[in-house]
Amino acid sequence: MNNAVEAHGLEVTRGSREVLRGLDFTVPVGEVTGLLGPSGCGKSTLMRVLVGVQAKVTGTVQVFGQPAGSRALRSRIGYVTQAASVYDDLSITENLAFFARVLGVDRGEIDRCLEAVDLGGHADQVVRNLSGGQRSRVNLAVALLGKPDLLVLDEPTVGLDPVLRESLWVMFHRLADDGAAVLVSSHVMDEAERCDRLLLMRDGVFIADGTPAAIKQKAGVDDIEQAFLSIVRGAR
Amino acid sequence: MSVRRTLAVAARVLAQIRRDPRTLVLLVLVPCLLMALLWWMFHDQPGVDLFDRIAPALLAIFPFIVMFLVTSVTTLRERSGGTLERLLAMPLAKLDLLLGYALAFGLLAAIQAACAVGVSVGFLGLDVQGPVWLLAVVGVADAVLGTALGLFVSAFARTEFQAVQFMPALVVPQILLCGLLVPRDAMPDLLGRISDVLPLSYAVDAMNDIAGSSSTGDVWQNLAVVAGFAVACLALGAATLRRRTP
Numbered sequence: 001m002n003n004a005v006e007a008h009g010l011e012v013t014r015g016s017r018e019v020l021r022g023l024d025f026t027v028p029v030g031e032v033t034g035l036l037g038p039s040g041c042g043k044s045t046l047m048r049v050l051v052g053v054q055a056k057v058t059g060t061v062q063v064f065g066q067p068a069g070s071r072a073l074r075s076r077i078g079y080v081t082q083a084a085s086v087y088d089d090l091s092i093t094e095n096l097a098f099f100a101r102v103l104g105v106d107r108g109e110i111d112r113c114l115e116a117v118d119l120g121g122h123a124d125q126v127v128r129n130l131s132g133g134q135r136s137r138v139n140l141a142v143a144l145l146g147k148p149d150l151l152v153l154d155e156p157t158v159g160l161d162p163v164l165r166e167s168l169w170v171m172f173h174r175l176a177d178d179g180a181a182v183l184v185s186s187h188v189m190d191e192a193e194r195c196d197r198l199l200l201m202r203d204g205v206f207i208a209d210g211t212p213a214a215i216k217q218k219a220g221v222d223d224i225e226q227a228f229l230s231i232v233r234g235a236r
Numbered sequence: 237m238s239v240r241r242t243l244a245v246a247a248r249v250l251a252q253i254r255r256d257p258r259t260l261v262l263l264v265l266v267p268c269l270l271m272a273l274l275w276w277m278f279h280d281q282p283g284v285d286l287f288d289r290i291a292p293a294l295l296a297i298f299p300f301i302v303m304f305l306v307t308s309v310t311t312l313r314e315r316s317g318g319t320l321e322r323l324l325a326m327p328l329a330k331l332d333l334l335l336g337y338a339l340a341f342g343l344l345a346a347i348q349a350a351c352a353v354g355v356s357v358g359f360l361g362l363d364v365q366g367p368v369w370l371l372a373v374v375g376v377a378d379a380v381l382g383t384a385l386g387l388f389v390s391a392f393a394r395t396e397f398q399a400v401q402f403m404p405a406l407v408v409p410q411i412l413l414c415g416l417l418v419p420r421d422a423m424p425d426l427l428g429r430i431s432d433v434l435p436l437s438y439a440v441d442a443m444n445d446i447a448g449s450s451s452t453g454d455v456w457q458n459l460a461v462v463a464g465f466a467v468a469c470l471a472l473g474a475a476t477l478r479r480r481t482p
Contacts, residue, residue: 051325055480074327085318101244
């Protein structure tokens with residue numbers, strides 16, 4: 001199988017704290033990979049490494065065969081940060097138009113991406129006046145601009161209406177079917193079942209790596225939350 | 237670096253300001269009102285016309301302070317809001333961002349300077365020997381300098397509070413030593429020499445040259461020094477802006 005990301009011995013320190021402690025993993029093309037773990041376990045740091053904005057990284061991390069953060073990769077990765085990284089004082093369209101110009105993608109992309117996150121009818125609203133859920137959809141729409149080959153999505157479904165969440169997961173799978181690699185983080189274990197493959201993370205290490213079914217089977221339980229608990233207890 | 241991306245940043249910054257009419261009005265109106273206040277204060281003073289002596293220096297100081305503050309707060313907001321991280325993960329050169337900001341605020345400064353100079357010369361009777369338009373040119377260069385310095389120091393500020401504190405630290409000494417309160421050549425030797433390496437001194441000198449003489453040779457020289465400082469600050473800003481952060 002083709003891998004978008006291959007990492008070996010990835011470590012990150014922040015101050016004196018080791019945030020990521022020796023990770024080996026891959027993110028395959030054509031699948032939705034879920035990065036699950038409690039808040040503060042290092043998910044966002046791992047994502048920052050992949051998009052090339054994290055300092056003090058050791059080990060090797062290759063994205064499409066190049067070191068993470070290489071200049072050539074910047075237009076191939078769509079990145080959703082945990083905070084809604086859009087301009088509050090601009091309208092939705094103005095936000096997307098700005099990022100589209102930075103990326104050098106066609107303006108037609110703006111409408112396509114707005115439709116994808118179901119914001120087509122709100123295009124001229126100023127972001128400041130949107131609800132939290134709408135704002136995070138604008139954030140997601142920006143990451144979809146230019147059909148990136150790798151999507152790095154940091155908790156994109158937090159606080160969203162279940163119906164919309166469902167439709168976003170359908171979209172993530174469609175993007176993967178179209179040949180993108182999709183990495184989605186979440187601290188909500190319910191979302192595990194929606195992923196093709198899982199990386200379960202705790203305190204900067206992976207405690208499990210595999211399909212949801214395989215992880216549950218190995219732990220001998222029938223949901224991921226129980227699997228997480230039983231793996232953590234087993235490790236003690 | 238790319239012209240398209242630089243212009244995209246500048247257009248976005250201007251669009252944000254346009255959405256904030258109160259800031260825009262304050263930006264243009266406050267310097268004009270302060271010039272009027274200065275004129276009024278000196279109006280009944282006998283002897284030399286103090287307004288004529290002090291106004292040119294203030295025309296240099298206002299755009300510098302205002303753009304310094306506006307820039308440091310805006311870039312801090314960009315940093316804390318996460319948009320800076322997103323932009324740095326995109327194919328955007330650091331200079332695209334800095335030049336985009338300088339361009340946008342330079343344009344605002346042009347409007348601000350045109351109004352402040354217009355009011356001072358047109359309504360308040362500021363006596364100018366040299367070309368009046370050159371006052372506005374120096375004002376713009378000075379504003380770009382303030383923007384460049386603001387961009388540079390925002391790399392060292394983690395919060396808006398810290399950014400604002402850089403004003404008394406970096407701007408007030410320049411105002412004290414620029415020749416407004418004590419002529420530069422009458423200062424103690426050491427302070428005179430410090431004054432010689434501070435950019436605002438050259439902007440004030442340029443303004444005073446335009447007001448006091450019709451020959452513009454010295455003006456261009458002082459203007460070149462101000463522009464040089466602005467370019468150096470932008471370069472330092474690009475060097476201190478880190479794509480990878482802890």
